[in-house]
Amino acid sequence: MKSDAMMQIGELAKRANTTTKTLRYYERIGLLPPTVRGANRYRLYAPEALGRVRFIRRAKQMGLTLDEVTTLIVIAKQGEGKALQKQLKKILSRKIRETEAQIQSLIQFRQDLQTLSAQLDESFLAQCNTCGALFANCDCTTPAPPKHTRAA
């Protein structure tokens, strides 16, 4: 049957919607060993490899690192559904905390930008008309504003 057929790397990449380069990288880091090496040393993959690649890509989309994906795959291979669930929960909890920290950091950054923007409108050049004292205690030599004196 066709669906039981071994795939070469190009076909696996195509079916998993990724590149052969990515698959070779997964192989290098131990995530996706080829099922067998064919006669001419071609990599051959069993149909299950497609599920593995899709899992890796989904996990990466969720923001998991390849180390975390490796951990999950090792647990999954041991056939311990509960352990897998527990580990995934742990990883996702950490991701949620990290995301919350990033949101806080972005809110602070937006506030800094808003403060700076407001100063541009109001008092930016009051302290230094060269750099607006953007950097505290600047040592700009502030040129005197041009004087327009009318010849008598």
Ligand SMILES: [Zn+2]
């Ligand atoms: Zn200055």
